Amino acid sequence: MSANTFPAQIEPFKWAEQGFTWSGTLPLSRFVRIAREAVGSIDHQLISIDCKLSMDAYHRVVWFDGHAETKVPLECQRCLEPVEISLVSDFHLALVDDESLIERLDEDADFIVLGESESSTKGDFATPAIVDLLSLIEDELLLLMPLSPKHVSCEHKHQPAIENIVEEKRDNPFDVLAGLKGKLNS
Numbered sequence: 001m002s003a004n005t006f007p008a009q010i011e012p013f014k015w016a017e018q019g020f021t022w023s024g025t026l027p028l029s030r031f032v033r034i035a036r037e038a039v040g041s042i043d044h045q046l047i048s049i050d051c052k053l054s055m056d057a058y059h060r061v062v063w064f065d066g067h068a069e070t071k072v073p074l075e076c077q078r079c080l081e082p083v084e085i086s087l088v089s090d091f092h093l094a095l096v097d098d099e100s101l102i103e104r105l106d107e108d109a110d111f112i113v114l115g116e117s118e119s120s121t122k123g124d125f126a127t128p129a130i131v132d133l134l135s136l137i138e139d140e141l142l143l144l145m146p147l148s149p150k151h152v153s154c155e156h157k158h159q160p161a162i163e164n165i166v167e168e169k170r171d172n173p174f175d176v177l178a179g180l181k182g183k184l185n186s
């Protein structure tokens with residue numbers, strides 16, 4: 001399989017049985033929900049992925065394990081310049097097609113109930129569950145996106161003049177008060 005081909009929509013149980021594994025890099029632009037948050041061009045940004053599907057002993061749960069890593073340029077909330085944020089995820093997801101199996105999983109295991117959000121009729125077992133693995137990986141990375149990305153060290157650049165004035169105005173009354181206090185006390 002060429003390194004650039006990632007299967008988009010798969011039947012997890014079938015692919016787990018075949019021992020699906022994938023390692024390689026993909027353009028970050030394929031992750032549209034992450035790309036939407038990025039500032040500037042991400043045309044040359046890559047995401048590296050290692051992942052595999054495996055089946056539990058009872059062939060009821062498919063485990064989707066892997067590692068995904070990328071860097072996204074986001075807007076620094078302090079200086080409004082781009083800041084490169086690293087997203088690194090080690091995921092361990094249970095894919096089940098039957099909600100009752102969730103109880104058998106470890107309490108802290110992340111799981112996806114297949115077909116839950118699909119429009120297909122509930123209980124229609126004739127249609128094998130289909131899953132978009134890239135979308136699952138993207139979900140994991142989106143959880144890691146900081147709400148307020150910032151450089152480790154940078155300065156306010158937006159409206160510096162106004163901020164300086166505000167600060168001076170805020171500081172001055174205290175100086176005046178301190179001065180008066182000193183005079184009253186002396």
Ligand SMILES: [Zn+2]
Binds near residue numbers: 150
């Ligand atoms: Zn900054």
